[in-house]
Amino acid sequence: MLNFIVNNKEVKTDTPSGSSLVDFIRNELHLYGTKIGCREGDCGACTILVGEIKDGELKYQTMNSCLMPLGNANHKHIVTIEGINCPELTSVQAAILDNNGTQCGFCTPGFVMSFYGFCLNADKEKNLENAIEAISGNICRCTGYKSLEKAAAAVVSKLQSMPGAEAMAWLVKNNFLPDYFMDIPGKLKKITPSKPVAVQESGYIIAGGTDILLQNPEGAIESGNLNLVYGASAYSRIKFTDGKCYIGSTTTIKDLKESLELRKYIPKLEGYLKLMASTPIRNMATVGGNIANSSPIGDVCVILMAFDSTLVLRHKGETREIKLKDFLIGYKKVNKEPEEFIEWIYFDLPDENTHFSYEKISKRGHLDMATANSAMRVVLADGVITKASFVVGALGPTIRYLEKTSAYLLGKKISNQTFQEANRIAQGEITPRSRAEYKRSLVRQQLFIHLMNFSPGTISLEALK
Ligand SMILES: Cc1cc2nc3c(=O)[nH]c(=O)nc-3n(C[C@H](O)[C@H](O)[C@H](O)COP(=O)(O)OP(=O)(O)OC[C@H]3O[C@@H](n4cnc5c(N)ncnc54)[C@H](O)[C@@H]3O)c2cc1C
Ligand code: FES
Ligand code: FES
Numbered sequence: 001m002l003n004f005i006v007n008n009k010e011v012k013t014d015t016p017s018g019s020s021l022v023d024f025i026r027n028e029l030h031l032y033g034t035k036i037g038c039r040e041g042d043c044g045a046c047t048i049l050v051g052e053i054k055d056g057e058l059k060y061q062t063m064n065s066c067l068m069p070l071g072n073a074n075h076k077h078i079v080t081i082e083g084i085n086c087p088e089l090t091s092v093q094a095a096i097l098d099n100n101g102t103q104c105g106f107c108t109p110g111f112v113m114s115f116y117g118f119c120l121n122a123d124k125e126k127n128l129e130n131a132i133e134a135i136s137g138n139i140c141r142c143t144g145y146k147s148l149e150k151a152a153a154a155v156v157s158k159l160q161s162m163p164g165a166e167a168m169a170w171l172v173k174n175n176f177l178p179d180y181f182m183d184i185p186g187k188l189k190k191i192t193p194s195k196p197v198a199v200q201e202s203g204y205i206i207a208g209g210t211d212i213l214l215q216n217p218e219g220a221i222e223s224g225n226l227n228l229v230y231g232a233s234a235y236s237r238i239k240f241t242d243g244k245c246y247i248g249s250t251t252t253i254k255d256l257k258e259s260l261e262l263r264k265y266i267p268k269l270e271g272y273l274k275l276m277a278s279t280p281i282r283n284m285a286t287v288g289g290n291i292a293n294s295s296p297i298g299d300v301c302v303i304l305m306a307f308d309s310t311l312v313l314r315h316k317g318e319t320r321e322i323k324l325k326d327f328l329i330g331y332k333k334v335n336k337e338p339e340e341f342i343e344w345i346y347f348d349l350p351d352e353n354t355h356f357s358y359e360k361i362s363k364r365g366h367l368d369m370a371t372a373n374s375a376m377r378v379v380l381a382d383g384v385i386t387k388a389s390f391v392v393g394a395l396g397p398t399i400r401y402l403e404k405t406s407a408y409l410l411g412k413k414i415s416n417q418t419f420q421e422a423n424r425i426a427q428g429e430i431t432p433r434s435r436a437e438y439k440r441s442l443v444r445q446q447l448f449i450h451l452m453n454f455s456p457g458t459i460s461l462e463a464l465k
Contacts, residue, residue: 007083017071033081044138051077062117081109095154103142137278196233203227208284249288306375307347331397372442376450416463
C-alpha cells in the first residue's frame with residue numbers, strides 16, 4: 001500500500017506503483033487542474049511539486065506527473081495546482097495575470113507550479129535567470145514567452161525580501177502558500193518510515209521513470225515485481241575515494257549538475273547538463289537510467305564514457321565490473337541481465353594535466369535530444385597527448401568510443417595537421433545512418449572545437465578549410 005500526502009490530505013492506495021501519477025491525480029482524486037498535454041515530458045502541463053524530508057528538512061522540487069511512477073510518490077508531499085490556492089489569487093498567480101501570461105490557460109497550471117518550484121528552492125538565488133530556468137520545461141502555444149518572462153521578473157521582485165531561514169513561514173505570510181503548508185513537515189514525519197528506500201535483489205528496475213513511462217504511455221508497468229530505486233539512499237550520492245569519483249546510479253541529473261565537488265574536476269559540468277532535458281526531468285532522471293536505457297544520444301553517458309568509466313553491477317548477490325564502452329551493445333541493448341542493478345559508475349579523477357570538452361548540438365537549447373553530441377578527454381604532457389578518448393553520440397544505434405581516433409592522438413601535439421588526420425580517421429570510424437553528410441560535418445566541427453578548447457594557440461580555423 002502506498003501512503004503519501006496530496007495537497008492537504010493523506011492518501012492510501014493500492015493502485016499499481018508503476019502507473020502514472022497524473023492518472024491517479026486526475027482519475028482517482030478528480031483533481032483536474034493538472035493537465036495532460038503530451039504525456040512525454042515535453043510540455044510541462046502536468047507539472048506538480050514533490051516535497052520530501054531530506055536530511056531533516058522538507059525540500060520541494062518540480063516533476064512531470066505524466067512520467068512519474070505512482071510508487072515514487074510514496075511518503076512524499078504531492079502538490080497540485082489546487083494545493084497552492086489561497087482565499088485570494090496567490091502572489092505567483094497574480095504575477096502571471098498582471099503580465100498577461102495566460103490566454104487559453106491550458107499550460108498555466110504547469111507554469112504556476114514551475115514558478116513555485118523556483119520559490120521553494122532554497123538553493124537557488126532568487127534572480128531572473130534562475131526563474132526562467134525553472135520554467136524551461138513548460139511550453140505555451142498562445143501568449144508568447146515575453147509575458148511569462150515579465151511574470152518571472154515580477155515573481156523575483158516579490159521574493160526579494162524572503163529570508164534564507166523560515167522561508168516557508170514567509171511564503172505563507174506573503175500570500176504565496178496556504179496555511180496548511182506549515183503542518184506538512186509534521187504530517188510527513190508521521191508517514192515516513194525510519195528505514196530509507198533500499199534497492200531490492202530482484203524485480204523490474206524503475207528509477208526516475210522518465211524513460212520507462214515514456215515508452216509505456218499508458219503507465220503500463222502496472223503489475224509484477226517492481227524494484228523502485230529512485231532515492232535509494234545508498235546510491236543517491238557521489239563519493240570521492242582513492243583518486244576516483246564514484247557516482248551512485250540513483251543520483252539524479254539535477255544532483256550531478258549541482259555537485260560542487262565534481263565541478264572542481266569538471267568545471268563546466270553544470271553548463272553541459274543544463275542542455276539536458278528540462279528542470280523537472282532532471283529532478284527525476286537518474287544517471288543509472290541514462291546509462292541503462294542505452295539511448296544513442298545519452299548526454300551523461302557520452303560524458304562518462306570519455307572518462308573511460310567503469311560500472312559496478314549487482315545481480316543475485318554477486319557484483320561484477322564492466323567498462324561503460326563495453327556495456328552498450330546496441331540500440332536500447334546493454335550487456336546485463338534484465339534485473340541486474342547498476343550500483344556505481346566510477347572513473348579516475350582528472351589531474352591538472354587532464355583536459356575535457358563536451359559539445360551538444362540540438363535544434364533547441366532545452367528539451368531537445370542531441371542532433372550530435374561528443375566528448376573528448378586528453379592528458380597533455382609538455383603539449384603532447386599522452387591519453388585520449390573521443391566519444392560520439394547520435395550517430396547510429398549506440399554511443400561510440402572512437403578507438404582508432406583516440407589511439408591516433410597519442411604522442412601527437414595539437415596542430416592543424418593532427419586535427420585533419422584525426423578527422424580523416426574519425427570519419428572512417430563513424431557510419432551515420434541518416435543525413436550522413438550533415439552529421440559527418442558536425443563530428444568534424446566538434447572534433448575541431450575540442451582540440452581548440454585544449455590548445456587554442458596551436459590550431460586555427462585554417463584547418464577547417
Ligand atoms: C522530455 C524528455 C527529455 C529528455 N532529454 C534528454 C536529453 O536531453 N539527454 C538525455 O541524455 N536524455 C534525455 N532524456 C532521457 C531520460 O530522461 C534519461 O535517459 C534519464 O537519465 C533516464 O533516467 P530514469 O531514472 O528516468 O530512467 P528510468 O526510466 O527509470 O529507467 C530507464 C531504464 O534504465 C533501467 N534502469 C534504471 N536505473 C537502473 C539501474 N540503476 N540499474 C539498472 N537498470 C536501471 C530501467 O530498468 C529502464 O530500463 C529525456 C527524456 C524526456 C522524457
Ligand atoms: S503532459 Fe506534457 S509534460 Fe506531462
Ligand atoms: S495559455 Fe494557452 S497554451 Fe499557454
